[in-house]
Amino acid sequence: MGGSALLRALRHRGLLYNGQRWMSGLGRDGEEIQTMLEEAYTDRGEEEKERPRLDRRSLTESTVLLFPGQGSQELGMAGGLLKYPNVREMFLTANKVLGYDLLDLCLRGPIDMLNKTVYCQPAIFVTCVAATEKLTQENPTLKYLCIVALYAVKVRAEAMQKASDAVPSGMLSVVGKWQTKYSTACAEAQDHCLNLGIKDPVCEVANYLFPNCRVIAGHMEAIQFLQDNSRKYNFSRTKLLPVSGAFHTRLMEPAVEPLAEALKGLTFMKPLVNVYCNVDGRRYKQGPAIAPLLTKQLVSPVRWEQIMHAIYERRRGKDVPRTYELGPGQQMGAILKACNLKAWRSYRQVDVFKEEDTEVA
Template identity: 25%
Template sequence: MKKVAFIFPGQGSQSVGMGKPFFDENETIQTQFQKADALLDTPLTTYMFEGPEETLTKTEHTQPALLLTSTAIASLLNEAGVKPAMVAGHSLGEYSALVAAGALTQEDALQLVQTRGRLMEQAVPDGQGAMAAVLGLEVEQIEEVLQQVRDNGVVVEVANYNCPGQIVISGSQEGVQQASEQLKEQGAKRVMQLNVSGPFHSSLMKPASEQLEQALEQASIKDAEVPVYANVTAAPVQSSSDLESLLVQQLYSPVRFHETLQNMMDEGIEAFVEVGNGKVLSGLVRKVNRRMKTFAIQDPESLQQFIDWYKEDEA
């Protein structure tokens, strides 16, 4: 068997129409989607297939929509006999990774991320938090600027270490604005404000993390069957207590995705399989190592192409 890693996308990868190609031709997927609508008491499938986009992009809808799509595709991979050697997810995607690793049920994960989305929305009043992507500057330069801005008494921190030359910052509106101006002066190619509803992965999320901890304690998290590379540490984890603790920390800690990808590559992975909507993570993999083989599974055709490759040596 080939040695593959599954990676699961986070917020920002959603789009109207997501998951529909699988739903249209697979009864198992139809059942999963219908159960999710009932469980969450939300017409999630309608938002996913028909929009409107502004409804789908509300955090409390986006998070379960992405998780449902990713975990539904992962269940089809499992049915086809594909077993990942390890898994990881970007932010929200870590919950999908835990489902694929057998640490969470799809039902528990859906309820958790709906709660997580609501808590993230409520943590900071609308318009008071912000995030921005910084392109083309070294990490050390960015962190130096952020420290100078924090010395002025405002909050701004690194939220995502995505790949070489792409860092996301998060904090108060004022903090992100001050940092953005200074980073441009320092030579950043671009600093782009992100269309998000809050300062995710910053210390401003700590109040939400305390409430999330209560929800996680009520969910049944098991030991993972395969290593899950955690956002907070970029290291493999399998014990349920560690997984739970890291999910709490994840809300206010930076996502160390570049390091995660590198650590997984160091384990001799033959391919990364992006399981879910979009191709954002596949792009990040190529920026870390352009020779690395990637698959992005978001419709039945790309699923079959990957399965054919995975099983080609079995004949």
């Protein structure tokens, strides 16, 4: 991905580079990346100096992009994207930012390493960004993200991994029934932990996925208690997620300061397209409010069900936008189907896995 392309991606996403502090830990590779950004910043021959104006389109002409998160990772992801322009270069640039071969990890693992937060978050991020390259080839109206955001993801992943290593914890996907009392289940799981001698136990809803489905996170003893007593709490199905910590709970508080410090080197502008916040389920409206919400997201539940309603809710008879899921798996599509069947009928998943005619070596 060339320097001018990086700058265009930054500006279209409402994110601008501001200062050099976040490059300080990257050594020689950091100097190279810094040079790329400086060249991009001064290269204005291919673009207007003012922020571009977007055409107002009808709902039938609009597009929704859904990006999966941690827990969707699988070996082989990104293998089906390598034949598209710029994808290999994206991974080579990511290697310089991260300090390891990200593409090899995505394709060959080992899976235990890929499942670790410190590796998983950058892997999913870059794979999702690369998937937009495939989508632009088939529908050339969309562009991709940049290395500045990847560095923020790197800092976030490292901080969350450190917080996860400090306390044995996990996340449990729970499908309940109309009579399920999630607050009661979490409270009794916390009492169980207290009886085991665990001080200040955590067990709380970390993600509102779709009607009657939650992700509960906390101390591993609490998670195990809920699994063992699923019938008592009217859980029809439970599944332990392949993640290494209790994300979006107060167990992630140690990760807040490192991420906030990394974000100080960035200036956020008002997004040119609607981008929804996981903390409150609403659109980001002002650039300065974005960074505080990104840090708050670490310790706040994800309001995904609310976001789905906010995006697709409209008057009867109105068409819904096209929806693409970019990344490994079809989890976002399954959630969309449970939230809004009409919107799901206009959904398509952009496959990121190896196709028979794709060379990955």
